[in-house]
Amino acid sequence: MLLKSLTLSVIVLLESIAVFGQTDTAIVVLGQGAAPTQVAVTDAPNDGGEALNVSWTPTSQVGFTILKYQLLAAESAAGPFQLMAEVDSKTSEARMSSGDGWKVEPDKPYFIKVVAVDSTTLAVPDSTNPDSVTVRFEKRLRLSESAVVGPTYPIASWFNWNRLNIFLMVMLFYVLVMVMVKRAKAGQVLWFRKIAGIDAIDEAIGRATELGKPVLYVPGTQNIENIQTIASIQLLTSVATKAATYDIPIIVPLNRAFMVTVAEEAVKQGFMNAGRPDAYVRDNIRYMSDEQFAFTSGVTGIMLREKTAAHFYLGAFFAESLILSEVGFTSGAIQIAGTANTHQLPFFVVACDYTLIGEEYFATSALVTRDVEMMGTLKATDYMKAFIIVCMLASMVLELFGVQFMRSWFQVI
Amino acid sequence: MKREIPILITLIFGVFMIVQFFIPHPAVNDIANRLQNWAIIVIAFSYVLGSANILRINGELVYRRGPGWLYKLVLVIAFFMMVIPGMFLGIGEGTWTNDRLFTNTYIPLASTMYASLAFFIASAAFRAFRVRTWQASVLALTAVIVMLGRIPISHMIWHDLPNVVDWVMNVPNAVAQRGILIGAALGAIATGLKVILGIERSYLGRE
Numbered sequence: 001m002l003l004k005s006l007t008l009s010v011i012v013l014l015e016s017i018a019v020f021g022q023t024d025t026a027i028v029v030l031g032q033g034a035a036p037t038q039v040a041v042t043d044a045p046n047d048g049g050e051a052l053n054v055s056w057t058p059t060s061q062v063g064f065t066i067l068k069y070q071l072l073a074a075e076s077a078a079g080p081f082q083l084m085a086e087v088d089s090k091t092s093e094a095r096m097s098s099g100d101g102w103k104v105e106p107d108k109p110y111f112i113k114v115v116a117v118d119s120t121t122l123a124v125p126d127s128t129n130p131d132s133v134t135v136r137f138e139k140r141l142r143l144s145e146s147a148v149v150g151p152t153y154p155i156a157s158w159f160n161w162n163r164l165n166i167f168l169m170v171m172l173f174y175v176l177v178m179v180m181v182k183r184a185k186a187g188q189v190l191w192f193r194k195i196a197g198i199d200a201i202d203e204a205i206g207r208a209t210e211l212g213k214p215v216l217y218v219p220g221t222q223n224i225e226n227i228q229t230i231a232s233i234q235l236l237t238s239v240a241t242k243a244a245t246y247d248i249p250i251i252v253p254l255n256r257a258f259m260v261t262v263a264e265e266a267v268k269q270g271f272m273n274a275g276r277p278d279a280y281v282r283d284n285i286r287y288m289s290d291e292q293f294a295f296t297s298g299v300t301g302i303m304l305r306e307k308t309a310a311h312f313y314l315g316a317f318f319a320e321s322l323i324l325s326e327v328g329f330t331s332g333a334i335q336i337a338g339t340a341n342t343h344q345l346p347f348f349v350v351a352c353d354y355t356l357i358g359e360e361y362f363a364t365s366a367l368v369t370r371d372v373e374m375m376g377t378l379k380a381t382d383y384m385k386a387f388i389i390v391c392m393l394a395s396m397v398l399e400l401f402g403v404q405f406m407r408s409w410f411q412v413i
Numbered sequence: 414m415k416r417e418i419p420i421l422i423t424l425i426f427g428v429f430m431i432v433q434f435f436i437p438h439p440a441v442n443d444i445a446n447r448l449q450n451w452a453i454i455v456i457a458f459s460y461v462l463g464s465a466n467i468l469r470i471n472g473e474l475v476y477r478r479g480p481g482w483l484y485k486l487v488l489v490i491a492f493f494m495m496v497i498p499g500m501f502l503g504i505g506e507g508t509w510t511n512d513r514l515f516t517n518t519y520i521p522l523a524s525t526m527y528a529s530l531a532f533f534i535a536s537a538a539f540r541a542f543r544v545r546t547w548q549a550s551v552l553a554l555t556a557v558i559v560m561l562g563r564i565p566i567s568h569m570i571w572h573d574l575p576n577v578v579d580w581v582m583n584v585p586n587a588v589a590q591r592g593i594l595i596g597a598a599l600g601a602i603a604t605g606l607k608v609i610l611g612i613e614r615s616y617l618g619r620e
Contacts, residue, residue, distance in 0.1 A: 048437040106439065156438045163435050170431070170602075177606055223456065227601040234604075234613060257463025258456050283470045287463040291519070293526035305481050319530060326533040340597035342590045350537040358593040362600025365613075373612040381603045388595060 034064040034116040035144035036092075041112045041152040044095055046163075049106025049156035051097035056114045056146065058092055065089075067141075070115040071096050073104075077111045077148055109151030116144045165409055172387070176380040184376035192378065197336055197354035198367050204310035204334045204353075205242045213309035214249040214284075215239065218299060218324065220315020220339070221255040221292065224262055228340055232315035233266050234365035235338075239312060240270025244279055251284045253302060255295045260287050296320040300327040313337040313352070314361065317344045325351035338364060359385075420611040427609030467492060555581060 036056035044051035054071055066089040072081035073096060084096045096112070098104050120142040123135040184190055208215050217239055219232035236252065243250040250270075252263045264285045271280040288298035300323065302308065311328045313321065314337070321337075321344040328335050329351045337348035338356030348355045356364055359381070366374035395406040426448065433445040471485040479485075499510045506512075542553040561567055562578025607613035 046437060048439045048442055156440075158436060158438050160435055160437050167435050173599075173602060174606065177603070177610070181612065225452065227604050230608060230613075231600075231604050256459075257461075257466075258459035260459070260462050260466050283473070285466070286470055287466040290463075291523065293523040294519070297526060301484070305484075319527065322530060322533045322537060323526070326537055340593075340601065342593050342597075345593070347537065350541040359596030359600045362597065362604055371612075374607065377603050377607050377612060381599050384599055385596060388599075 033061050033144060034059045034066060034118050034142070036069065036114045036116055036146045039112065039114050039146045039149045041110070041149050043152065043155045044097075046157050046160040047154075049154040050104050051095050052104065052110060052112070052152055052154055053093065054096055054112055054114065055093040058089075059116065059144070064116070064118050064144075067117045067119060069094075070117060070143075072113050072115060073102075074111045075109060077150065081111075081113065104154055106154050106156040109153060111148050111150035112152065113148045114146045116146075118142050118144070165411075173380065173384050176383050177377050180380040180383070181373050181376035184372040184379070190375050190379045192363070192367060192375075192382075195356065195360050195363070195367065197338065197356040197360065198364055200334075200336055200354040201239065201312075201368065202242065204312070204336055205239070205246055205248065207334045208243075208248050208309040209246040211309040212248075213307050214251050215243050215310045215312070216299075216302060216308040216328075216333070217250055217252050217312045218315065219252065219254070219259065219263065220313075220317055221295065221320060222316040223256045223258055226316050228316040228361070229259070231362050231365060233262055235312075235314050235368065236263065236266040237270045237273070238365065238368040240267040241273040242270075244271040244274035244276040247276070247279060249281060249284055251286065251302060251306065251308065253295070253299045254285065254287045255292075256290060257287050260285060292318065292320055296323050299324055303327055303331050303333070307331070309333050311335040311352075313339070313348065314356070314364075315339065316341055317348075322347035322351065328352075416614065420614065424609055424611060427605070431609075464492075464496075 036058055037060075038057040040055045042053050043049075044053045052073075056069070058066065068089055069087050069091065070083055071085040071087070071094055073084045074081040082099075082102045084099055084102065085094050087094045096104065104110065118141075119139055121137050121139055124138050125135055180190075205215060217236055219236055220226070220229050222229050224230065224233070240250050250267060252267060254260055254263055264282065267285060268277070268280050271277050286298075286302075288295045303311070304327070308331070311325075311333045313324060313335070317324075317339050318341065321339070321341075325335060325337060325348055335352040336354045336356070337352040338361035339345065339348065340358050340361055342358070345355065345357055349357075363378050363381070366378040391406065391410070395410070398404070398406055430445065430448070433441045436442075468489065471488050473479075474485045475482050475489060495510065495514055498514070502508050502510055504510050504515075538556070542549070542556055544550045544553050558574075559578050559581055561570060562574045562581075567574045567578070604613070
């Protein structure tokens with residue numbers, strides 16, 4: 001029985017090692033001297049019960065050069081054991097989670113053993129000459145197994161305490177929003193700095209009106225689940241209202257099919273706000289393509305063929321940002337851009353007349369509509385920013401004195 | 414009720430998706446995964462709407478020989494050339510639709526478009542680096558240093574030049590970007606909260 005289990009272990013280990021391709025020879029021998037001791041297995045906290053933490057003490061015996069440790073797990077003490085993780089020889093703890101074809105699940109028993117892998121040189125009789133007494137020396141991997149530990153049950157947590165910092169910040173922000181919305185509703189005057197790009201919206205639509213050419217509004221290239229697209233749709237209604245007021249068509253090219261209905265509703269709402277529902281043209285909400293550069297060519301084609309006079313690029317943009325804004329620039333249109341994608345901001349800054357940078361972009365809908373609830377939310381954002389700046393300054397001062405708790409507290413896991 | 418029910422649905426699911434970020438338990442995670450799958454299914458159905466939109470707008474223009482109708486005709490033909498073989502021959506690797514139409518036709522066209530970006534960058538940089546104000550001078554000088562520091566022989570110009578460029582990118586540049594990111598992240602959270610709490614309702618369409 002013992003021989004059978006040993007043979008099985010060797011086969012499993014051989015397969016595991018072969019899979020990871022880290023052998024200097026395919027043949028292994030079993031040893032005991034280098035076996036890790038004091039193996040401890042505990043549930044990994046703050047997860048859905050899909051991992052276990054394993055720690056061990058390396059052998060105190062001299063003469064072993066450990067190459068790596070392997071962690072094996074089984075659902076019963078008798079096995080079969082499956083290789084779950086491999087760590088380097090300097091490590092004495094590891095996290096064991098689901099791997100290929102083997103899943104760690106909550107409330108299931110797991111038996112763990114840690115195997116130390118080192119190499120040894122063996123004297124092997126020369127099989128080519130049975131009569132000879134000569135031997136060959138071969139280098140082989142030696143596996144020294146710890147005792148089997150278990151059963152240990154992974155436990156699914158109901159709260160990830162590593163995210164307590166984010167939870168508290170979200171709660172603080174929520175409270176701030178509620179307080180500021182209440183104050184705004186009570187009639188408190190909220191002050192905001194002037195943003196040039198917002199004033200320029202009227203200027204751009206005015207230019208289009210003078211020229212009698214359409215307005216082009218690109219709400220980014222992402223779907224509605226992207227928060228920048230949601231913010232853009234809020235603005236689309238406001239821009240459509242202004243365009244409808246001046247009786248100027250607004251063309252909205254779309255990169256996502258799902259956006260068709262959303263944009264249609266937003267523009268229709270804008271025309272209704274302006275009291276011109278009859279002027280709404282459904283065909284001006286155009287789905288182009290999901291493909292990035294097919295969409296880009298389509299939009300640049302609209303700019304050049306329909307001679308649009310005011311361009312709004314508001315939303316999430318990627319590599320197409322510069323192509324769109326440069327073609328728009330050469331067409332002579334007045335251009336306003338806004339995005340939170342920092343890598344695209346320099347392109348917009350260079351090619352557009354006005355650019356709403358990061359937070360300005362999200363503030364625009366509140367400042368354009370002057371809706372008290374939205375203004376309250378915007379003020380809460382300002383206070384939250386002030387709180388973060390204070391935290392950062394405090395953290396810098398504390399760091400100077402060697403106190404690091406704020407830095408570690410703000411780390412997100 | 415036409416507006417209250419959607420706002421209530423947004424509130425319930427919005428709060429749930431925030432809460433599930435803090436709860437790793439499978440009971441909650443399974444529901445969150447299921448909801449995300451629902452969203453994928455809904456988005457998949459929207460392609461029918463998108464296709465209808467393309468055909469309605471462009472087909473009508475072709476029918477009444479409107480301005481640029483020839484381009485629209487090409488678009489409609491290309492649309493059917495992709496859809497019909499795709500439905501009957503499949504769209505996986507090795508199929509005619511994928512290999513001939515997508516890999517050998519569309520991808521080179523898209524790459525050409527992407528390559529034109531280099532020329533757009535050159536023309537945009539030319540305008541940006543015109544030294545007219547002291548801010549533009551600082552920008553132009555920094556740009557020249559960074560460009561020189563990024564070329565393979567930068568260390569031959571001055572052995573510390575790559576280090577100077579690294580400092581420019583990792584300190585002033587990173588600081589400015591992080592400042593923008595913090596503001597943008599708060600704006601994004603605020604927008605999310607506005608939608609979840611029903612403060613922002615424009616996505617619901619007509620009042």
